[in-house]
Amino acid sequence: MSDNFSQYWANEIDTLGLAPQNRHICDYGDFPDTSRIDPNHDIVLVLNGTNSGVCPPDLDWILPDRAGLVIGDAVSAAFTRPIDYDRIDVLCWSWQKALGGEGGHGMIALSPRAQARLIVGGPKPIARLMRLHNADGSVNKAFFGGRTISTPSMFAVEDIHSALDWAEACGGLTALLNRVANNYAVMSDWVNSTPWIDWTCSNPAARSTCSITLRLVREQHAAGEKADDGKIATEMIRLLEAEGAAFDIWSYGDAPPGFRIWAGPTIEAEDLAILCEWLAWAYSETCAANMPREARVVRHGNFPTSKASAVQPRTESASSLTAALKSPPPQTLADCYDAILFDATGVLISQNDALPGAVDILARLNTSGQPYYIVTNISSGSDETILARLRGAGLPIPAVDRIVSAGGVARHSVVEELAAGRVVSYLGSAQAAHDIFGKHPNLHCADTVETFDTLVVLDDEGFDFKRVADHILSTFQRRLIERGEMPRIIAANADIIYPGKNGTLVFGPSIIGPMLQAGLAPFGAPPISVEVMGKPGRAIFEECITRAGTDRLLMVGDQVDTDIKGAKAAGLDALLVTTGLNNSGELRQGESGAADFVAKNLNQIFDGSLFPHL
Numbered sequence: 033m034s035d036n037f038s039q040y041w042a043n044e045i046d047t048l049g050l051a052p053q054n055r056h057i058c059d060y061g062d063f064p065d066t067s068r069i070d071p072n073h074d075i076v077l078v079l080n081g082t083n084s085g086v087c088p089p090d091l092d093w094i095l096p097d098r099a100g101l102v103i104g105d106a107v108s109a110a111f112t113r114p115i116d117y118d119r120i121d122v123l124c125w126s127w128q129k130a131l132g133g134e135g136g137h138g139m140i141a142l143s144p145r146a147q148a149r150l151i152v153g154g155p156k157p158i159a160r161l162m163r164l165h166n167a168d169g170s171v172n173k174a175f176f177g178g179r180t181i182s183t184p185s186m187f188a189v190e191d192i193h194s195a196l197d198w199a200e201a202c203g204g205l206t207a208l209l210n211r212v213a214n215n216y217a218v219m220s221d222w223v224n225s226t227p228w229i230d231w232t233c234s235n236p237a238a239r240s241t242c243s244i245t246l247r248l249v250r251e252q253h254a255a256g257e258k259a260d261d262g263k264i265a266t267e268m269i270r271l272l273e274a275e276g277a278a279f280d281i282w283s284y285g286d287a288p289p290g291f292r293i294w295a296g297p298t299i300e301a302e303d304l305a306i307l308c309e310w311l312a313w314a315y316s317e318t319c320a321a322n323m324p325r326e327a328r329v330v331r332h333g334n335f336p337t338s339k340a341s342a343v344q345p346r347t348e349s350a351s352s353l354t355a356a357l358k359s360p361p362p363q364t365l366a367d368c369y370d371a372i373l374f375d376a377t378g379v380l381i382s383q384n385d386a387l388p389g390a391v392d393i394l395a396r397l398n399t400s401g402q403p404y405y406i407v408t409n410i411s412s413g414s415d416e417t418i419l420a421r422l423r424g425a426g427l428p429i430p431a432v433d434r435i436v437s438a439g440g441v442a443r444h445s446v447v448e449e450l451a452a453g454r455v456v457s458y459l460g461s462a463q464a465a466h467d468i469f470g471k472h473p474n475l476h477c478a479d480t481v482e483t484f485d486t487l488v489v490l491d492d493e494g495f496d497f498k499r500v501a502d503h504i505l506s507t508f509q510r511r512l513i514e515r516g517e518m519p520r521i522i523a524a525n526a527d528i529i530y531p532g533k534n535g536t537l538v539f540g541p542s543i544i545g546p547m548l549q550a551g552l553a554p555f556g557a558p559p560i561s562v563e564v565m566g567k568p569g570r571a572i573f574e575e576c577i578t579r580a581g582t583d584r585l586l587m588v589g590d591q592v593d594t595d596i597k598g599a600k601a602a603g604l605d606a607l608l609v610t611t612g613l614n615n616s617g618e619l620r621q622g623e624s625g626a627a628d629f630v631a632k633n634l635n636q637i638f639d640g641s642l643f644p645h646l
Contacts, residue, residue, distance in 0.1 A: 037078050037105060045076070060084060060287065061231075061245075063238040066093040074100040079109035083284030083292065085245030087113065089237040094119040101146055107138070111199070111208050112242040112296050121146040130208070130242075131195035132298045137188050147171065199297070203416070208297035210416055210432070215295035215304055216241035217430030222308040225401030228315060232283070232290060242297075245283065247290035262289035268314040277310040301431050365629065365642045366402065369605070370584040372637070373436075373576055375567075376408035376422065378590035379609055379634070386426045387611055393634045395428050404434065405576055407587065409566040409594065411439030411491040411524035411541075412460070413467045436576050438566025439468045442488060442524040445565065449486045449520075450474050457481050459500060459544060460490030479503045483511065484519055489541045489562075491525035501544055505551045512557055521545070526564040527594060567591075568598025577602075588637070596627045607631055607642075 045053050054073070056064040063086055069075060071094065080087045087109065094102055096118065103122040109115060111130035117123070121143040142150075150171045166172050199208055223229055223246065232245035248264055265282070269291075272278040283290045291311070295304060366372060374380055380390040397404050406429065410418055415435040422429055429435070449456050450472050457478040458465040468490070469475060478487060479500045487504070508518050527540035542562070549560045565571045567589075577583050587606045589595020599606040608627035611634075629642050636642050 037081060037083065037107075041076050041078070041105065061086060061233040062235050063088055069093065070100075071095045072099040074103065076103045076105075078105040079115065080106070080113060080240050080243060082108050082240075082243040082294075083245070083287050085231065085233045085240045085243045085292075086235075086238050087240045087243075089235075091116045091119045101149060108243060108296070111205065112212050113240075114209065130296045130298070131192065131199065137192075195298075202297075207416065210420075211297040211299075211301075212242050212295065214301045214431040214433070215297075215299055216244070218301045218304045219244050219293070219295060219308070221398060221401065221430050222305075224399060226308075226312070229311070232288060242295050244293040244295050245287065245290065246293070247283075247288045264315075264318055265289045265291065267318045268311070271314045271317055272310055275310070278307060301433060364638050364640050365586070365607070366637045368584075369586040370582040371403040371405065371576075371580040371586075372397070373405050373407045373585055373587045373599070373604075375587075375589040375591070375595050376406050376410060376418075379588055379611065380406065380427060381422065381425050384421065384425050389634045391426050391428065393637070396638065398428060398430060403580060405436050405579065406434055407436045407567065407572060407576055409438045409491060409525040409527050411437060411442065411468065411566065412464045413439070415440045417467055433579065436572060436579065438524040438526075438572060439464075439490060441572045441575050442490075442522055442565040443468055445522055445563070446475075446486075446488055454485035455481070455483070456486045456488060457484035458488050458490055459504070459541065464490050478507075481507075483507065486520040486522060488522040489524060489544055491527070491541050501547050501551075504544065505548060508548055508552060508557075509555055512552065512555055518552075518557065518560070521560065521562045523562045523564050523566070523569075525566050526562075526569060527566075527591075567594040568601060570598075570602050573598060573602035573604060586637075588634070592627070600626075605629075607637070609634060 042053060042055055054070075056066075056069060058064040061084055066088075075094065077088060094116075101121040102119060104115075104120040104124070106115060106123050106125040108126075108130065110125035115123070123141045124138060126138045199205075202208065202211070223231060228249050229246050230249050231239060232247050233239040266289075269278070269282055272281070281291045281293055283292050293304075293307070378387075380387060380394075394404070406418075406422065408418065413421075415432050415437050418437055418439075419429060419432045419435050422435075446456055446469050450469075453474070455474050455476065456472075457476050458469075459478045462477055465475065465477070465488075476484065478484070484507070512518055523542055523545070525540060526542045528542045528546070529537050529540055542564075545560055545562045549557070552560070563569075567573075573587075576585060583603060585599075585604050587595060587599035587604050588609060589599070589606065590609050590611060592608065596606045596608055605628045607629040609631050611632075631637070631642060
């Protein structure tokens with residue numbers, strides 16, 4: 033037992049007068065030692081403890097050939113964490129928790145082993161209204177066909193249908209789990225960078241990613257002050273409720289005084305970031321006068337500015353507090369900027385492997401709380417897909433809002449085109465286009481449609497751009513002759529070349545522009561205008577400035593023509609690293625738009641070696 037709900041289950045077993053039970057108990061905020069559990073016995077466990085913030089690290093200790101049944105309480109675990117269904121015989125969950133449906137309605141699933149148990153041994157005692165047996169002792173299968181004891185709320189039924197439709201539109205269970213992971217990353221970033229708050233669950237392996245339970249750190253209080261966490265937390269919650277910023281976040285039941293925050297898939301990561309700012313404000317308001325200076329730093333700017341119409345903390349107290357703090361003088365290049373922008377390919381990864389030092393650099397930034405964004409011309413999938421790829425390479429990127437991709441920026445323009453009734457064709461695979469833009473009747477593959485109003489060029493690795501160029505050339509030539517105009521061209525990825533395997537060069541998607549220009553020249557075509565959404569276009573850098581809430585940004589890239597010149601044109605400083613495809617950048621420092629700094633490795637951002645040149 034690791035939380036209050038486990039205790040409720042144990043008490044219910046006693047009430048029913050079932051066989052004697054063994055209670056495996058541990059300290060609050062941890063999970064019991066599973067090595068002491070006999071798999072031949074029935075096992076009852078809570079898969080996600082909302083009051084303790086604890087969940088089983090894994091279910092590997094439950095044997096496939098077990099003799100007993102495993103009953104899993106998944107009230108808040110469904111849709112929020114992976115569940116190994118092969119190791120669960122009875123699973124119960126509710127509609128309202130993860131998907132925000134109406135409370136009081138639940139579901140139960142029985143494995144064949146559990147159904148067999150119902151048949152043997154005669155009627156079983158049960159403390160609830162639902163009886164799973166008929167009068168003759170047989171299993172009442174009508175419950176599993178939709179029969180209910182009383183009429184359920186039709187609003188609840190429609191509500192869960194709507195919630196499931198929303199979940200499917202998001203991308204299904206995988207997308208929901210990604211949303212939970214992103215939410216947890218936001219909270220983890222904040223807790224790790226805030227000295228006066230800590231997790232209630234001290235064991236990271238057993239920590240719930242959706243039921244965030246936090247406690248105040250007593251050691252941060254001034255000498256001589258009574259460490260009354262309950263009093264401070266109570267006053268913080270009172271302030272937050274008075275401001276309309278947070279409700280019902282007090283810790284549950286017998287949990288240590290602190291905060292309980294739901295971070296399930298229906299919660300937006302940007303709203304949790306705002307909540308963190310509110311908590312920092314409430315803490316400074318409550319005990320700033322009695323805290324040591326270093327413990328009352330309010331860390332602003334760790335998260336991108338929210339675009340949602342959420343309540344924002346009052347600025348007068350936070351502003352005066354921030355103004356009173358004296359920032360230490362900068363000693364490294366990183367200290368001189370509010371956030372750092374990293375190119376992906378050639379700087380952090382090569383193919384699908386992390387480059388030397390990349391993992392350590394991002395981990396260091398995660399720990400320090402300095403914001404950073406991955407600014408990439410990759411447009412072969414959505415930002416969520418790119419995040420999964422980069423994480424697969426071992427990069428510890430905490431949330432999808434750290435990804436600023438050319439495809440994501442292009443999506444805004446494409447959606448506007450489709451909304452205006454224009455026909456949009458894409459150059460790339462259907463999988464990439466649908467992942468970024470979704471499906472739409474006016475969205476077609478460029479090599480299957482005879483005419484279109486807008487062409488969007490994606491970066492789709494493995495796609496034969498040169499082959500499709502023949503069909504595109506004919507389409508442009510026909511429209512030029514028939515209408516005297518050419519379609520609009522949106523380029524998500526402006527890379528004409530990028531690094532291939534074993535140091536080779538590969539033509540990128542933007543080779544299409546020069547090819548069309550050359551092919552249409554004999555027909556008197558005007559210069560082809562391409563709207564570049566990725567680097568070196570301005571749109572992607574403006575998106576970075578918007579998210580960071582500042583233009584004091586440093587772009588770190590390996591290509592002069594895209595990373596460096598694009599950043600300089602947008603008014604940002606730029607650092608060229610020679611780890612990837614640097615286009616002989618060290619030989620081109622006299623050019624307009626040349627890098628402000630050149631480094632042989634990423635560590636130079638922090639080691640002070642570039643600072644004397646500022």
